[in-house]
Amino acid sequence: MRESSTFDALVIGAGVAGLFCATELADAGLRVGVLEARACPGGRARSWHHAGMGLEVDVGPHVISSEHVHFMRMLRRVGTATQVDWQPGILVTLLEERRLLDVASVSWPPPLHLLANGPMTLRRLGVRASLSHWPVIREAARVDEAGLRALDAVDAFSWLGSKGMAAEAIDWFWRSTLLSLLNVPLEECSAASALRIFRLMLGRSGYHFGFPRVGLSQLYVPGCSAAIRERGGEVYTRSAVRALDVQDGFVRGVRLRSGALLLAPWCILALPPWHAAPLLARTREPLLAPLQATARRFLGAPYTSTVLALDRRLGPRRFWARVWDPEDLNTDFYDLANIRPELAGAGSVVACNAIGPNAHPEWSEQAVVARTLQELQDFAPAAREARVLGASVHRIRGAVPQPRPGTETLRPGARTAVTGLLLAGDWTDTALPCSMESAARSAALAAEVILQRTIALAPPETYGLVGLLRSRRAK
Numbered sequence: 001m002r003e004s005s006t007f008d009a010l011v012i013g014a015g016v017a018g019l020f021c022a023t024e025l026a027d028a029g030l031r032v033g034v035l036e037a038r039a040c041p042g043g044r045a046r047s048w049h050h051a052g053m054g055l056e057v058d059v060g061p062h063v064i065s066s067e068h069v070h071f072m073r074m075l076r077r078v079g080t081a082t083q084v085d086w087q088p089g090i091l092v093t094l095l096e097e098r099r100l101l102d103v104a105s106v107s108w109p110p111p112l113h114l115l116a117n118g119p120m121t122l123r124r125l126g127v128r129a130s131l132s133h134w135p136v137i138r139e140a141a142r143v144d145e146a147g148l149r150a151l152d153a154v155d156a157f158s159w160l161g162s163k164g165m166a167a168e169a170i171d172w173f174w175r176s177t178l179l180s181l182l183n184v185p186l187e188e189c190s191a192a193s194a195l196r197i198f199r200l201m202l203g204r205s206g207y208h209f210g211f212p213r214v215g216l217s218q219l220y221v222p223g224c225s226a227a228i229r230e231r232g233g234e235v236y237t238r239s240a241v242r243a244l245d246v247q248d249g250f251v252r253g254v255r256l257r258s259g260a261l262l263l264a265p266w267c268i269l270a271l272p273p274w275h276a277a278p279l280l281a282r283t284r285e286p287l288l289a290p291l292q293a294t295a296r297r298f299l300g301a302p303y304t305s306t307v308l309a310l311d312r313r314l315g316p317r318r319f320w321a322r323v324w325d326p327e328d329l330n331t332d333f334y335d336l337a338n339i340r341p342e343l344a345g346a347g348s349v350v351a352c353n354a355i356g357p358n359a360h361p362e363w364s365e366q367a368v369v370a371r372t373l374q375e376l377q378d379f380a381p382a383a384r385e386a387r388v389l390g391a392s393v394h395r396i397r398g399a400v401p402q403p404r405p406g407t408e409t410l411r412p413g414a415r416t417a418v419t420g421l422l423l424a425g426d427w428t429d430t431a432l433p434c435s436m437e438s439a440a441r442s443a444a445l446a447a448e449v450i451l452q453r454t455i456a457l458a459p460p461e462t463y464g465l466v467g468l469l470r471s472r473r474a475k
């Protein structure tokens with residue numbers, strides 16, 4: 001990289017958003033420089049070789065859903081879509097007091113698909129608590145984007161209470177779902193974000209999960225980097241951007257921590273909010289002060305992610321989740337021995353996530369491993385005799401931006417007040433929960449500003465009877 005290299009576009013941050021955006025631009029013929037502060041690309045969806053266990057470990061296990069349409073489009077582009085191991089039929093296996101409950105995934109017209117799990121819900125919650133969902137179902141079926149946003153100031157716990165939701169239903173369904181999908185306790189979650197996700201669960205069917213058969217970085221980093229290089233661009237690691245260079249309301253380029261100045265007519269800031277805010281502060285551009293203040297409002301959920309290699313197999317399941325309990329450590333579990341072909345012949349390798357208040361950053365690694373093993377024993381009796389052959393505990397301070405009350409309506413769009421400066425990243429206004437899919441859609445939204453053609457797909461909408469009700473109401 002020369003002192004004042006010139007590119008068609010500079011992308012700051014080599015996570016899913018930055019690499020996908022750079023690939024879209026490179027495919028359109030642009031020479032793109034991607035600048036990454038760390039020694040390796042991938043951001044919050046990265047993996048590395050763990051010498052002790054002899055395997056590629058992820059920063060924390062990630063699931064891909066059938067709703068990850070932008071993310072899968074990019075995997076198809078880089079030739080790795082077949083590296084996702086889909087689990088149709090069962091959405092998730094729930095573990096509750098040592099009992100396993102398979103939640104079915106069916107493609108019946110919404111909301112009839114809910115009937116597939118109706119008997120299980122009735123058995124677990126009883127008639128009164130199950131029916132207490134009715135006012136929320138009614139609202140979710142009718143609400144439009146404006147109605148959703150109007151609920152942003154309210155927390156999900158108060159809002160569900162105001163709708164008469166039974167306490168058992170809140171604890172059993174809502175706490176588990178929102179902690180694992182939105183990474184936030186109910187009391188600290190925007191009602192708008194909670195209703196957005198429930199509305200899609202109600203008005204879409206057949207959704208199911210898939211698991212990467214390779215380490216997360218392998219899914220997209222080599223393919224995107226190759227696409228960027230093919231057009232004369234590059235992914236520069238250990239290249240932290242210190243500040244943007246802005247003059248007369250136009251972005252000119254970026255200044256690296258090393259002092260080098262790189263020039264481009266377009267700069268895409270593809271950072272999480274907690275990294276974007278200090279960079280914007282160092283830029284000292286009054287036009288960017290409101291964006292800096294917005295970025296400061298977003299806080300990341302802490303995660304503790306653990307991998308345990310065991311000397312025996314726990315069973316054939318790929319994925320299970322514990323029903324919410326305040327005393328738990330981990331929420332979701334993945335047996336990589338049933339997902340990754342290279343681990344097929346040996347004992348189980350279980351990767352799991354502890355999220356938000358359950359992440360317990362104050363616990364020692366030993367305590368995390370011991371509790372994880374105990375939670376595996378609830379899942380499979382074979383874990384009681386199992387020996388731990390290797391363990392990795394990874395703590396992430398800011399894993400995913402939490403949708404706290406007031407933040408759903410603050411999510412910024414791709415354009416900024418500075419001409420030529422665009423935003424991407426999971427936290428931007430994609431109408432999706434913060435995730436790899438949101439990062440991928442944000443990449444498409446930023447690329448379409450530069451390329452002046454539609455690239456992003458429309459946000460997911462409800463269909464079936466729920467969609468019919470919505471469109472009749474809109475008329």
Ligand SMILES: Cc1cc2nc3c(=O)[nH]c(=O)nc-3n(C[C@H](O)[C@H](O)[C@H](O)COP(=O)(O)OP(=O)(O)OC[C@H]3O[C@@H](n4cnc5c(N)ncnc54)[C@H](O)[C@@H]3O)c2cc1C
Pocket residue numbers: 012013014015016017018035036037038041042043044045059060061062063064239240241242270271272275279303305353396398399400424425426427434435436437439
């Ligand atoms: C443990 C864990 C589990 C998760 N589970 C799931 C899941 O199951 N499904 C799902 O869809 N999503 C999941 N997510 C969320 C998903 O990983 C993120 O939403 C997504 O990766 C965000 O991508 P991004 O490109 O927006 O940001 P990032 O990945 O954060 O990329 C930003 C990049 O910018 C770099 N950077 C920061 N500052 C600078 C600077 N000044 N100069 C240059 N570079 C800089 C960072 O190092 C980083 O590489 C999970 C995340 C974690 C951590």
